[in-house]
Amino acid sequence: MNFKLSEEQLALQKLAGDFSRQEIEPISDKLDREGRLPDDLIKKCAQIGLLGMTVPKKYGGTEVGNLSCVLAIEQLAYSGSGAWWLVGFNNSIPESIANFGSEMIKKKYLKSFCDGSAYASIQFTEDETGSDPAALTTTALPGGDDYVINGMKRFSTFGAREGYAVTYTKDENGNCTAFVIEKGREGYSAPKIWELMGGGGMEAADVYFDNFRVPKENLLGIKGEGMKILLSWIAAEKIQQCAAAVGIAQAALDEAIKYTRNRMSRGRPVSGMQGIRWMLADMQAKIEACRWLTYKTAFAQEEKASSWQTESATAKIFVVPAAMEVVEMSRRLHGAYGYAREFKIERLYRAIAGCASIAVSLEINHSIVGGWLVENR
Ligand SMILES: Cc1cc2nc3c(=O)[nH]c(=O)nc-3n(C[C@H](O)[C@H](O)[C@H](O)COP(=O)(O)OP(=O)(O)OC[C@H]3O[C@@H](n4cnc5c(N)ncnc54)[C@H](O)[C@@H]3O)c2cc1C
Incomplete structure (x- = not known):
């Protein structure tokens, strides 16, 4: 077992993080208000290799794999905007086509998802x-x-x-x-x-x-046999959502640390209080658990492990509620300001809410995993 990311994965993670901070973060509030991505964003994502990461090179992809893809999504979601969905969709949907499509379909459509000329x-x-x-x-x-x-x-x-x-x-x-x-x-x-x-x-x-x-x-x-393709895509999508939830939760923790260091009570930063430090520690522990479960599940997908679709439901059951708790803790640590749009935590709070329902609700994931346990173990 090896918990080390490769040099290439670390480089991609950094690239996506820099892109997120420079290109996405400054417009995140605008995206929330207007609900539309800038038209040139898709090309920018393609230029730095964030699209088609799970598509074979011969069809225009970079073929760096599912784990690399979730590393990038985690970084993009740190902004609390929905821009990560663009990268998510222009990876997971072409991957479905690459896995199930005829040669004609693959040749005709895959390249345009990878070079940013088509939205998936x-x-x-x-x-x-x-x-x-x-x-x-x-x-x-x-x-x-x-x-x-x-x-x-x-x-x-x-x-x-x-x-x-x-x-x-x-x-x-x-x-x-x-x-x-x-x-x-x-x-x-x-x-x-x-x-x-x-x-x-x-x-x-x-x-x-x-x-x-x-x-x-x-x-x-x-x-x-479309249902087979759909279930496989939904399973992939859940892993991407877990990665996004980790990115959002990490941003919430970083905001909480920043805020509590600067918020004074009786002449001292509230971050000096033991109760606050314990909350920060709990948040850190939850994020680490979520992150590694997500990476492990992406790895299982990449390895085409027979259980990867059940594993993705299991990951979602744990990761999404834990990430939601982290974001809620950060919002509480911001006091009343956590309820104000001027503070990033408010955006993160709204962003994390969607993960529980989109592409199969938490309840359905419980049914998937519960059913699998009773019928197969
Ligand atoms: C922003 C956004 C983007 C989306 N993007 C896409 C997209 O690109 N393509 C697409 O096709 N869809 C998309 N969706 C739809 C999304 O995937 C569905 O809304 C989601 O699957 C939930 O379906 P529903 O809203 O009909 O919930 P319902 O099925 O109406 O469920 C309502 C409640 O009942 C519970 N429930 C339902 N059935 C069961 C059951 N059998 N056992 C236990 N509990 C149950 C659910 O857990 C939930 O709590 C998107 C949704 C949003 C909000």
């Missing part, structure tokens, strides 16, 4: 279903050389941006079938972008398909 989206949630994607109602029915898609998708991150999406449908046999679709083509509209509580820049859109035609060759994986 995934579309499974609908107005009537989120936690239970098996209940989706959007249909894809054969029509000549195409499939014709009708229905709607809710909260499709970057669904209104130019690029490609992996869209989950019900085929003519009532089974889940996935397609790689070109967003914005005739029959595709994304009229609503949700205003969110935090994570500024996530750009979650409602998407409508009205006789949208997709060539049969754009079917991803095996017809009727």
Whole structure:
């Protein structure tokens, strides 16, 4: 067992940290208020190698792997903005396509995710279903050389941006079938972008398909077996969310240390009080546990360990609530100022809230792990 990150991983971590501090942190408050990423951010991310980290080099990726990807996400999420989702999606979604797509699909679409010319989206949630994607109602029915898609998708991150999406449908046999679709083509509209509580820049859109035609060759994986692809993507997404939660929690601890060192009580910094130091120590312990569990799970994914999808649910059950506790402790240590928008902790508090619900709620993860324990152990 080796707990040391490689030279390349450390270099990528530093690169992403510098990028986060220089490019993301200064605009994070604006992102929260406006809810939209700057148009040039995707190219900037591509230029420094943050996109396509999990995509083979022959399709335009850097192939540095899942652990490197979570190291970068942790650094980007430190800002408390939603910019990390861009890096998350332009890694996890092309990875799904690389794992399940035909040679034609891989050659046609992967490069543009890696060079920043396409925003990646995934579309499974609908107005009537989120936690239970098996209940989706959007249909894809054969029509000549195409499939014709009708229905709607809710909260499709970057669904209104130019690029490609992996869209989950019900085929003519009532089974889940996935397609790689070109967003914005005739029959595709994304009229609503949700205003969110935090994570500024996530750009979650409602998407409508009205006789949208997709060539049969754009079917991803095996017809009727889309659920397998979706579950694998969701498992990957959870690890990314754990990494983001670690980054947000680390920022919360750093803010708490800074604040309590400067906040005076009876002529002395409150950081001198034992009770406050114990809280800081608890936060540090939780973050370390979360960080290493996240890295270990990303490593299991990279190694394609048979248990990695259950491990990702296990990690989310522990990491997200622990990170939320850390952020809440930091907010309390800020006193009343923790409730004010001028202080970064307020943004972090709103940012962490989404991790418990997006891409499978904590409750569902408990059901996954509990079911696995009872049925397989
Ligand atoms: C900002 C944002 C971005 C998003 N991005 C995307 C995206 O890009 N693509 C996409 O497809 N979706 C996206 N989503 C949707 C998100 O993944 C779903 O909202 C999420 O899966 C939860 O579904 P739901 O809201 O329908 O919850 P529901 O399924 O309505 O659940 C409501 C409550 O009931 C509980 N519950 C439901 N079923 C069970 C059960 N069987 N056992 C125990 N408890 C249960 C849940 O845990 C939850 O507490 C996004 C959402 C947000 C807010």
